[in-house]
Amino acid sequence: MIDSLSTLLNTNPLGRQGLLWALLLVALCAVTVAHRAFFRFLKRRVDLMPGALDAAIVQTVSTPALFIVVWMTVAAFGHLQLAGHVLAGAFGKLNTLLLIVSGAWFAIKLVRAGVSYVQKTVDVKASDNLRARKSITQLLVFQAIADTLIVIFALIFCLLTFDTARSIGVSLLTSAGIIGMIVGFAAQKSLGLVLAGLQIATTQPIRIDDVVVVEGEWGRIEEITLTYVVVKIWDSRRLILPVTYFLEHPFQNWTRTSADVLGTVFFYLNYDAPVDAMRAELKRMVEGNPDWDGRVANIQITDTAERYQLVRILVSSSDSSKNWSLRVAVREQMIAFLNAHAPGAFVRVQISLENTSPGQASDKTHEPYPV
Numbered sequence: 001m002i003d004s005l006s007t008l009l010n011t012n013p014l015g016r017q018g019l020l021w022a023l024l025l026v027a028l029c030a031v032t033v034a035h036r037a038f039f040r041f042l043k044r045r046v047d048l049m050p051g052a053l054d055a056a057i058v059q060t061v062s063t064p065a066l067f068i069v070v071w072m073t074v075a076a077f078g079h080l081q082l083a084g085h086v087l088a089g090a091f092g093k094l095n096t097l098l099l100i101v102s103g104a105w106f107a108i109k110l111v112r113a114g115v116s117y118v119q120k121t122v123d124v125k126a127s128d129n130l131r132a133r134k135s136i137t138q139l140l141v142f143q144a145i146a147d148t149l150i151v152i153f154a155l156i157f158c159l160l161t162f163d164t165a166r167s168i169g170v171s172l173l174t175s176a177g178i179i180g181m182i183v184g185f186a187a188q189k190s191l192g193l194v195l196a197g198l199q200i201a202t203t204q205p206i207r208i209d210d211v212v213v214v215e216g217e218w219g220r221i222e223e224i225t226l227t228y229v230v231v232k233i234w235d236s237r238r239l240i241l242p243v244t245y246f247l248e249h250p251f252q253n254w255t256r257t258s259a260d261v262l263g264t265v266f267f268y269l270n271y272d273a274p275v276d277a278m279r280a281e282l283k284r285m286v287e288g289n290p291d292w293d294g295r296v297a298n299i300q301i302t303d304t305a306e307r308y309q310l311v312r313i314l315v316s317s318s319d320s321s322k323n324w325s326l327r328v329a330v331r332e333q334m335i336a337f338l339n340a341h342a343p344g345a346f347v348r349v350q351i352s353l354e355n356t357s358p359g360q361a362s363d364k365t366h367e368p369y370p371v
Helices: 002-011 013-047 053-081 088-121 131-161 162-174 177-184 188-203 275-287 318-341
Strands: 211-214 217-224 230-234 240-241 261-269 295-302 309-317 351-357 360-365
Touching: 002 309, 013 131, 013 230, 053 088, 088 131, 177 211, 188 217, 188 295, 217 240, 275 295, 275 309, 275 318
Parallel strands: none
Antiparallel strands: 211 217, 217 230, 230 240, 261 309, 295 309, 351 360
């Protein structure tokens, strides 16, 4: 039977090619199974070790390692079985393409693993997280740049493996000036977005987790890419803006240098309102509130009108979220205090009835006070 199979392969090229493809398929299946078994064994071992670094490394190199093993299998198969065969050239190109793709994938995984490791060393949730937010913003932008460059160079090297693409590339180089002008004009907006992303990464007018007010919306910077920025609004909506927006339009950044903020609560009160008693009550309120940072808590009369005075309560917190909760609590408790101890402090609409003649009455309504 073996002699007849050998005779068939020597006399029938199609049968030989089919057998070669079958052998390659079997070899690829074998190395895939071996790869899965090996990395499953590694995963069980690293799960028993303290810390997450070993598990992250195993997970990072698992898929690129499979590509490298497949490339080695194809290379060995082509060298041993296809020397001088008509398929040797095709296998050589496939081998080169697999090597380029494997290297690019492995490089992308290494970049992401490095970024992930650095991210775990900084604490964004800390009260003073300015340095952490700076680092993470730069890391995410430069990770996107590195991934893009790796993919572009991998595609270029893949195309250069083909003679036709190489000859086209040489002819393109001779007219690079004209083509550069055409491409630059057509892609000026896209290039402008990428350059704006680089500028944001270096100058950092915004950072990850910054509290901003844009387009009349209050929210936090959730994601920064090379082309757009995602702002998470306070009610969990997402506002998507191009990166150029933050370079061309004014916006409020509440955490540019620090997270400490001041908040205000306004009251329109009569002139007989007990302001001193309100000051004593405010001190009692904030001293028992964990959202107050102990810096500022005062009451001032900031404006006066014919029938009312504008009373401003100013309180401070370590970040904007705590300050919002503090202002809400102060507003509610101060309203309850005034209703209980000085119910006449709030301005009201006053209506007076004047008799102009017996049996007739005219209504005179004063202008309402602002609320």
